[in-house]
Amino acid sequence: MPDQNDEAKLLIVDDLPENLLALDALLQGQGIALYKAESGEQALELLLRHEFALAILDVQMPGMNGFQLAELMRSTERTKQIPIVFVSAAGHELNYAFKGYESGAVDFMHKPLDSHAVRSKVNVFVALYRNRKRMARQLEALEQSRREQEVLLDELRSTQTELEQAVRMRDDFMSMVSHELKTPLNTLILEVQLRKLQLSKHNLAAFSEDRLQAMVEKDERQIRSLIRLIDDMLDVSRIRTGKLSIRPTYFDLAQLVGKVVESFFQQMAINGCELTFQCSESLPGVWDEFRIEQVLANLLTNAARYGVGKPVEVRAYSVTHGVCLEVRDYGIGINPANLERIFHQFERGDGSENSAGLGLGLFIADQIVKAHGGRIEVQSTEGQGARFCVILPPLDSP
Template identity: 65%
Template sequence: MLLSEIQAKLLIVDDLPENLLALEALITREDRTVYKALSADEALSLLLQHEFAMAILDVQMPGMNGFELAELMRGTEKTKNIPIVFVSAAGREMNYAFKGYESGAVDFLHKPLDIHAVKSKVNVFVELYRQSKAMKHQVEALEQSRREQETLLAQLKVTQGELEHAVRMRDDFMSIVSHEVRTPLNGLILETQLRKMHLARDNAAAFSMDKMQAMVDRDERQIQSLIRLIEDMLDVSRIRTGKLSIRPSTFDLSHTVANLLESFAAQISAAQSQVNFTVCQSVTGQWDEFRIEQVVSNLLTNALRYGARKPVDVSVYVEGGNAIIDVRDQGIGISEENQQRIFHQFERVAGSDVVSGLGLGLFISEQIIAAHNGTISVHSTLGEGALFRVSLPLVQKS
């Protein structure tokens, strides 16, 4: 802020109107506003309403005189720092001037007033006021800048933490991808090398129909594992770009889940578990059948993976205008802390020697269900298994 832009307010107090007009004429300029008061009471009222650069007080006034007004000003927080100049026609007795200084005056003028002295003194106090205001603005600006810098620094620290977390997630993800992709690839490579060895030895017995069927089944499982990994990564990309497609059609949810469980027979057997399916009625609605199958597959895969070889219960029913799918296992359970993060990208439940996968299944599942205007939740206690519940509205919002 430029000094010339700071408007100064001046207060003059005298019980004679002609004195006020004369003094006002001396000190008035475009960059100043002069306020006049005919008594100490009027002056006090103005002092409470405005911020003054200085006050010029006549000493000899009826009622409260200038010295008493000055003492009141010095005792009030709002006015105690206003420079006071006394004006008196009582002569130049030293003790009278000293009384003025004791009352808080910074200067003393005698009548008749010296025009040049009055103008000079007022100019000095106005300039001091402007410099003080400019300094205050600079201090406030510096303080505001300091607060903004502290806020920016805090934001930078948060951003740095987020970036470090993102880098760790990226490194962890690349490590997981490398491991998960290598597993089916290693299986396919070993199968291929084994067949090449049998072919090199003309071992036709290794290619009987039963053995060929087993080879094809193994290959298919490894290829499906690779496809699932690739599809999960593609789905994450679609979700980030808002291109996850939902194609609703009318179907029976109970029938779809029943068929899905049949296709899981080999995985259920490999997990040395069993699945109990409960359905009370036909549950028909409009959803994306492929995507709902994807969600249930993720939940069932996790239940078998973390279910400690104990039975898994799946049920489909209607409650409160929503289709409900429950998948409950009796395995290791999920801590309250982990329940808050398992629906995030690349997050997996720790504490089990069967941990595998990219940690994307629940993240993708939540996005799919959200796209259907539904919800997915988890209820679990460590060591007591977990219940995942999917709720889908029977009637989709238009």
């Protein structure tokens, strides 16, 4: 049984109804749909609505004859490819067959029609039509397959680029982690070796109370540096897996900021930065106290790194849509092209080559603030420093 997509439509045009009925009875078959017209005008209406595999036209019709209809069909893009077979009851002496071939017909048959010949010729054109339709579908399928393959190739190229970037990022990260971990570890190992040397020489004078205090403080700084690096890596892992925990509690943001700023005075002094804090009001609300402290610490560490020798200002105040925690430095500033990427993981700003850190601080801070439903805004001019403003959502009740 022919596929439904291969149904062939035949157009029969004859001004005599009995001739149409005769051809209808002769050509009935599976997969063939017959459309009949008694004039050229009716035929044109059908040609506009249907796609035909073959048109059988009577030559002698009142009004528009078969040759005129054929000329119109050949001059129209939609119908010029339809094969045309002329039929006529006129004698051979009128030379209609020659005129029919001139007008673009593929065959000419004289009445009375030979039923076997008619069926055979129609079957040939129907088979050609079906083969043409199958080939068109196959070409369309091939073209669709080609388009899908191009899309797949583009996706594969994109995936390959992402994988290559991920591998580079991993290698850079491992190299960076190795370097950053070795720095405090090497310092600790060197200190331990020096102490062992002093002990082996029984030089207990090297361990006076003042010197022991200095040793402990130095060890503590190195250990805290290690803990900070490890915590940053753990936070990145939590962020990637969607497991960054936020535990809101009620507290005064102004008091928290004041405490964090106080803890940074010594570090800022070492970097030659004058640290000031301004807040004229209480800012109670519900946030994750530990995480907000982490955000501020990361911003202050960033300010100390890029604002060496310049003032660093911290402010906390109410805004229309919540509260703003602002950190302003007057250091080297940020290139406008880098304003977006500074919040990406493992990104480090220009001028950070000789400073510690994995390039995770701003990324983690940004993710923490987003987890609170807030945002971080940054403004900077190269050579004039940067202003980071953490906007947290409206104050909540306990």
